[in-house]
Amino acid sequence: MKKYDVVIVGASTAGSYFARRMAEKGFSVLLIEKYKRENLSPAYDIFHMGKDDMELFGLPKVKEGDGIYAFEFSESAICSVFGNHPKPSSLAVVGMHKHKYCVLMNDWAVEAGADIIYEATFKGLVYNECGKINGVTYEKDGVEETVFCRLVADCSGIPAVVRRSLPDDYGIEKFALTPKDIFYVTLRYIDFEEKRSSRYLRSDFWLYFKSWLAPSEGSDALIGMGACGGFEQVEKVYKLFEKTVRLPAHKVTRIEKGMTPYHRAPYSFVSDGFVAMGDAACITKPNCGEGCTASLVLEDIAVDVASAVMADGGYPTKEKLWSINKRYNNTQGKEFASLMALLGSIIRHSAKANEFLFKNDVVFSRKLLGGMGNGIELSVGDYAKTLIYIIIGLVTGNIRPAELKAVIDAIVTSGKLTAHYEKYPETPEGYEAWAKEAEILWAKTGKVAEWDSVDNF
Ligand SMILES: Cc1cc2nc3c(=O)[nH]c(=O)nc-3n(C[C@H](O)[C@H](O)[C@H](O)COP(=O)(O)OP(=O)(O)OC[C@H]3O[C@@H](n4cnc5c(N)ncnc54)[C@H](O)[C@@H]3O)c2cc1C
Numbered sequence: 303m304k305k306y307d308v309v310i311v312g313a314s315t316a317g318s319y320f321a322r323r324m325a326e327k328g329f330s331v332l333l334i335e336k337y338k339r340e341n342l343s344p345a346y347d348i349f350h351m352g353k354d355d356m357e358l359f360g361l362p363k364v365k366e367g368d369g370i371y372a373f374e375f376s377e378s379a380i381c382s383v384f385g386n387h388p389k390p391s392s393l394a395v396v397g398m399h400k401h402k403y404c405v406l407m408n409d410w411a412v413e414a415g416a417d418i419i420y421e422a423t424f425k426g427l428v429y430n431e432c433g434k435i436n437g438v439t440y441e442k443d444g445v446e447e448t449v450f451c452r453l454v455a456d457c458s459g460i461p462a463v464v465r466r467s468l469p470d471d472y473g474i475e476k477f478a479l480t481p482k483d484i485f486y487v488t489l490r491y492i493d494f495e496e497k498r499s500s501r502y503l504r505s506d507f508w509l510y511f512k513s514w515l516a517p518s519e520g521s522d523a524l525i526g527m528g529a530c531g532g533f534e535q536v537e538k539v540y541k542l543f544e545k546t547v548r549l550p551a552h553k554v555t556r557i558e559k560g561m562t563p564y565h566r567a568p569y570s571f572v573s574d575g576f577v578a579m580g581d582a583a584c585i586t587k588p589n590c591g592e593g594c595t596a597s598l599v600l601e602d603i604a605v606d607v608a609s610a611v612m613a614d615g616g617y618p619t620k621e622k623l624w625s626i627n628k629r630y631n632n633t634q635g636k637e638f639a640s641l642m643a644l645l646g647s648i649i650r651h652s653a654k655a656n657e658f659l660f661k662n663d664v665v666f667s668r669k670l671l672g673g674m675g676n677g678i679e680l681s682v683g684d685y686a687k688t689l690i691y692i693i694i695g696l697v698t699g700n701i702r703p704a705e706l707k708a709v710i711d712a713i714v715t716s717g718k719l720t721a722h723y724e725k726y727p728e729t730p731e732g733y734e735a736w737a738k739e740a741e742i743l744w745a746k747t748g749k750v751a752e753w754d755s756v757d758n759f
Pocket residue numbers: 311312313314315316317334335336337342343345346348349350351422423424425457458459460461463487488489559560561562579580581582586591592593594595596597
């Protein structure tokens with residue numbers, strides 16, 4: 303009988319990190335991964351992590367010439383719809399090849415003692431006589447295998463195969479992501495027609511189009527674009543983007559497509575012998591859809607709590623794991639919830655309003671956009687300036703009353719969500735009532751997918 307303390311489904315960034323950290327704590331850990339090692343993370347090539355984040359989470363380092371490292375840059379800016387009034391920021395970012403970095407993270411987990419079985423597809427959960435999870439079944443080479451454990455971690459990404467297979471009364475939401483809840487991303491790798499004297503090493507982001515021009519390796523740069531709803535929507539926005547933003551002449555050498563969740567996280571991540579993390583728990587940054595390091599905040603908390611609970615051979619019950627929910631929702635959980643609610647409504651504006659707000663440095667201000675990720679504190683003066691320019695915008699017809707209402711609604715609901723997540727229950731007892739109230743607040747927020755930036759141009 304195969305037995306581990308922890309079985310993790312999915313060996314990409316979220317699964318590898320949890321495996322490494324739990325193995326370091328002395329637990330026996332098994333990762334099961336449906337892909338072959340050489341096919342891991344196939345959707346896209348280049349991805350980014352903040353240099354500070356890599357340091358903070360103690361992630362494996364990369365360096366020039368190792369085949370994983372691609373580039374570094376720290377200059378970036380968010381621009382208006384017509385590419386004007388840039389709001390600069392300077393966070394150091396490392397660009398890497400995703401497949402190779404995932405393989406490196408797998409080896410990093412193995413180095414700490416974890417086992418990995420590739421080409422092993424999760425089939426179902428195993429329950430003990432009390433109906434609590436105590437193992438998983440998976441298929442490898444056409445044979446179904448069973449492995450017993452105390453804790454199962456769902457790190458299977460968007461399909462959330464474990465979370466979605468739980469019994470209805472297991473205390474975890476089983477929602478599947480619909481196209482509206484997914485950020486569809488295309489990466490166009492480009493070569494500039496006029497050769498540059500130095501490598502392109504900066505990133506520009508057009509908030510209105512959810513599009514960016516960023517460095518690449520193997521081509522001069524890449525144009526990224528994301529939209530909720532489907533890849534057809536991305537292409538529709540791309541046509542308008544091409545006409546509106548004049549990029550240097552270029553030719554597209556290849557296109558990659560991928561998906562990342564754009565949905566609030568489940569209200570609870572834990573139940574008896576279970577925890578969900580990464581894209582399987584919709585832990586992505588609401589301003590850009592990035593999830594590789596965002597998920598590690600939840601994972602560090604989960605390692606801390608689960609390792610203490612399981613240290614003496616104990617079973618990780620829902621009650622014992624509950625502080626994962628509390629600690630996460632009182633910190634990053636509340637910040638992501640309020641930002642997601644804010645963005646869902648604040649994007650509901652026309653190109654004219656976008657240009658006006660960028661130009662006058664309000665709402666989309668240098669301070670707000672430049673400071674994203676560093677923590678921002680707005681002064682009374684900032685609020686007063688915003689109010690004055692919004693009135694001017696209304697009087698001059700640059701801002702419509704409906705757009706102003708969307709901003710006000712966004713601020714109010716986002717503030718209420720912050721306060722509500724701060725009141726996340728200490729124990730499972732208060733959960734039902736808390737979730738019911740959260741549901742009412744989320745119903746008031748707009749979804750990014752419900753605003754078509756092309757139709758409302
Ligand atoms: C084009 C694009 C660019 C992006 N760029 C960035 C970026 O620059 N920085 C950043 O932080 N984020 C970025 N993201 C988001 C990032 O890719 C995800 O948030 C991150 O990969 C989530 O990691 P994960 O481990 O939770 O899930 P995944 O990476 O989706 O991994 C899930 C794993 O589970 C395995 N699995 C699934 N089902 C089963 C099963 N039934 N049995 C066994 N195994 C299974 C899968 O094969 C996979 O290996 C980008 C997303 C896209 C689409």
